[in-house]
Amino acid sequence: MKFTFLGTSAGKPTKKRNVSALAFEVENESGWYLFDCGEATQHQILKTPLSINKLKAIFITHLHGDHIFGLFGLLTSRKLDKCTLPLKIYAPQGLEDMIRAVISVDELGYEFEVVEIYGGFEDEFENFYLKVLPLIHSKESYAFYIKGKSKYKLNSKKLQEDGLMPGIEYKDIQRGRDVVKNGKIFKAKEYVEVIEGKRIIIAGDNAEPDILGKYLKNLDLLVHEATYTSKAFEKLETKYLHTTAKNLAITADEYGVKNLIATHISPRFEGDEILEEIKEYYKGNAFVANDFDVFRLKDLLIKECNLLGFMI
Numbered sequence: 001m002k003f004t005f006l007g008t009s010a011g012k013p014t015k016k017r018n019v020s021a022l023a024f025e026v027e028n029e030s031g032w033y034l035f036d037c038g039e040a041t042q043h044q045i046l047k048t049p050l051s052i053n054k055l056k057a058i059f060i061t062h063l064h065g066d067h068i069f070g071l072f073g074l075l076t077s078r079k080l081d082k083c084t085l086p087l088k089i090y091a092p093q094g095l096e097d098m099i100r101a102v103i104s105v106d107e108l109g110y111e112f113e114v115v116e117i118y119g120g121f122e123d124e125f126e127n128f129y130l131k132v133l134p135l136i137h138s139k140e141s142y143a144f145y146i147k148g149k150s151k152y153k154l155n156s157k158k159l160q161e162d163g164l165m166p167g168i169e170y171k172d173i174q175r176g177r178d179v180v181k182n183g184k185i186f187k188a189k190e191y192v193e194v195i196e197g198k199r200i201i202i203a204g205d206n207a208e209p210d211i212l213g214k215y216l217k218n219l220d221l222l223v224h225e226a227t228y229t230s231k232a233f234e235k236l237e238t239k240y241l242h243t244t245a246k247n248l249a250i251t252a253d254e255y256g257v258k259n260l261i262a263t264h265i266s267p268r269f270e271g272d273e274i275l276e277e278i279k280e281y282y283k284g285n286a287f288v289a290n291d292f293d294v295f296r297l298k299d300l301l302i303k304e305c306n307l308l309g310f311m312i
Ligand SMILES: [Zn+2]
Pocket: 010, 011, 020, 064, 066, 067, 205, 264
C-alpha cells in the first residue's frame, strides 16, 4: 500500500502545505484512489506521477471546504482530458447537490456516481474491503477503515516433495480445497500460507480519536488529524472539534497502533512541534506528513521519498 500526501494543512493552504488530499495505491492494481479533495488538489496531482485519468474513486470524509473545494475543477479536467473511466465518489449526504449546482454532471462524458455514506456503510473493492466509521466534528465526519484482502501463497516445493506434481489440483489447493490424488489426501491448510491483508484507517476531522475504539486495536496504520499541539489548544478561546498531537498519541499508544501519520496541521505550525509532542506519548512508528511525502506500508511503514525533491 502506498500513500502520497497531496495536502496536509488544516482549514486553509500555506506556502508549504495545501489543504487535505491523499492518494492511495495498492500493489499490483492499476489506478488509484483519492481521499478528500481540497482546493487545488488537481494542481498538486500534476506535480506527481499520478494521472487524473487513472483515478478510480474518491472518498470524502466530510463536507468542509478544505476537504472538497477541489472536486469541481478536478471533475471538469477529467472531462477535458476525455477520460472514459467511470468515477464514483463516496461522500456524506449533500455532496451530490453541491456538485450538480456547480457543474453539468450529465455532460462529463464519463460515468459518474455519488454514493452516500453513513456510519456502518460497507463496500468491497478490487483489493480491499471498506467500512465507514463515524467521528466527532462540527459537521458529519467519517473515517474509512480499510482491510486489504488476504493473499494465499502456495508452497509448491512442499507439494512436489510430498508427491503432487504441478497441475490443475494446485489451483484447488490454493483456493483452500483439500485434494485427493493417488489415494493420498493433500490438505490445503498444510500447503497454503495465508498472508493477512493490512488494516488501516484514514480519518477525517475528529475531536476524539478513541471513538474509533476496537478498530484501532493493533491497527497497521492510522492516518489522523493532529491540528494542534496541546499547549496551543489550551490557549484557544474557541475550542474547535479537532485533535491535539498529545490526544492522538495517547490513543494510538493505548490501542497498540503500529504506525501513525499525523496530518491536517494548523497553519501556525511547521510540523516539528506536532511530531515532538506525539513522540512524548506514543512508542510506535510516527510521522507528520508533509505535502508530496510518499509512504509505503509493508510490515513497517517507511517514508519512501518526498516528490518535491525530484521536481527541483
Ligand atoms: Zn479540515
